[in-house]
Amino acid sequence: MSFEEEVLLARVRARGSRLLLPTLLLCVAAFLSTFLSSHFDQQWQLTALYSVCGAVAVLGFVVPLIRYLTAWTDITTAQIITRAGIFGQRYRAVALANVDRIELETSRTITVHVNGEEPLLLVGLPKAKLIAQEIISLNTSKHAYLQGAK
Numbered sequence: 001m002s003f004e005e006e007v008l009l010a011r012v013r014a015r016g017s018r019l020l021l022p023t024l025l026l027c028v029a030a031f032l033s034t035f036l037s038s039h040f041d042q043q044w045q046l047t048a049l050y051s052v053c054g055a056v057a058v059l060g061f062v063v064p065l066i067r068y069l070t071a072w073t074d075i076t077t078a079q080i081i082t083r084a085g086i087f088g089q090r091y092r093a094v095a096l097a098n099v100d101r102i103e104l105e106t107s108r109t110i111t112v113h114v115n116g117e118e119p120l121l122l123v124g125l126p127k128a129k130l131i132a133q134e135i136i137s138l139n140t141s142k143h144a145y146l147q148g149a150k
Helices: 016-037 043-069 128-149
Strands: 008-012 072-076 079-084 090-095 099-104 109-114 120-123
Touching (some): 008 128, 072 128, 079 120, 099 128, 109 128
Antiparallel strands (some): 008 072, 072 079
C-alpha cells in the first residue's frame, strides 16, 4: 500500500464559448427592454415587457452561467473526477489504476474506458489532445508503478 499524497494537477472547465449564446440572449433582452420601454404607454404593457425580458435574462443567461460555473473536471495524480449539474448532482470519480485505455475522438471528446464500468466521457474540454496525452502519461506511469510494487 502506498501512502503518496494525491496532488491536484488540473481543474478544467468546458470551453468558454459555451457562454456565447447566453450572453447574446442577455444583450437582446437588455436592448429590447430599453428600446421598447419608451414605446408603451400603459403600465400592464411595461410590466409584461419587463417580465418577459427578465425571464429571458434569467433562463437564458443566469441558469447557463450557473451550469457552466458548477461543472468541471479535476485531474489528480490518482484519479479523474468530474462534477456537473446546477448543484453538482452528477459526480463521478475514476481511479487511474482502473483505466484500460483512453481515446480521443475527432469531436474533442475524450473517452476513458474503465474496467467493469461504463466509459467516462469528457466532452468540450479546451486543448483536448493535450489533456488526453497527459492522462495517458499519468495512466502509464501509474501502471508502471503498480507493476513495480507487486
